[in-house]
Amino acid sequence: MxxxxxxxxxxxxxxxxxxxxxxxxxxxxxxxxxxxxxxxxxxxxxxxxxxxxxxxxxxxxxxxxxxxxxxxxxPEEDRRKQSDSDSDSDSDTECKGYDRTEFWRRKMRTVHNILDVDKDGLISFNDFILFAERFKSLGHLTNQQAEEFTSIIKLTWEEQWGAIDPYNFVTVEQYLEDMHHVLNDKSLKKRAYRWLPYLFKAVDKDKSGFISVHEFKLFFKCLGLDNEKAAVAFAVIDVNGDGKLSQKEFVKLGKEFFCTEDEKKVSKMFWGPLIH
Known part of the structure; x- marks a missing residue:
């Protein structure tokens, strides 16, 4: 028992x-x-x-x-090694080495905030698509240009942040780390800004090959910024005072914003006021 x-x-x-x-x-x-x-x-x-x-x-x-x-x-150590081995020797970039100045980091935080279209503090592929749609909705791109723009936006996301899925998000710090990596990788850097010409063409309303201050206001509107900020920025970046920007000038300013750590460069105004 x-x-x-x-x-x-x-x-x-x-x-x-x-x-x-x-x-x-x-x-x-x-x-x-x-x-x-x-x-x-x-x-x-x-x-x-x-x-x-x-x-x-x-x-x-x-x-x-x-x-x-x-x-x-x-791992961060492996990424640093690859960045060093692929370091770009082109003269158009001044941000060499792993460490960045606080000025450069402010610029990257500014762009992250712009690309975060839904303002949830994170960048997603959906934000990228919404960003592109703002420019396409102006109606100044041809059908072919609009399709190319969408394809390039998609390809840029895949190359820089991987899979397109509802769980892939990029925080501010992750964006800073990844942009550092892009700028020190020859192949990524050359492809990272290929969507800039489409922004120019989207706001070149009269298709003159130049954008005026009024058309630059369209650019800032698509960035979610107001006309007053656009007028101030245009006055600064229009260094020769001719009242217009060519596509070459526009793209150069956009690229320089990411690459330089020189606070005297007028390109710091390209994406609007810098945030802290």
């Missing part, structure tokens, strides 16, 4: 532990939308644990796993 009681007690303990394990496994929350932090890598795929950002997801309990592309999962 005593032996039967002992066996019954052991069976109860085993069943209790088994049920607890099942509850533990099934209570893991579903995959949620997270922001970039330091990922942990496992082969070609990287994961991280964090709390959901969006308010509508905060009711879900616990932490969740987020998938990252191999590009973002690459």
């Amino acid at each position: 005593a032996l039967s009681i002992v066996r019954l007690g052991l069976r109860s303990v085993i069943n209790f532990e088994r049920n607890a394990a099942v509850i533990s496994v099934t209570s893991v929350p579903k995959q949620l939308k997270l922001i970039h932090t330091k990922p942990a890598c496992n082969g070609s795929v990287c994961y991280l644990a964090d709390l959901p950002r969006d308010s509508e997801l905060r009711s879900d309990r616990g932490s969740a796993l987020r998938r990252y592309s191999k590009h973002h999962g690459r």
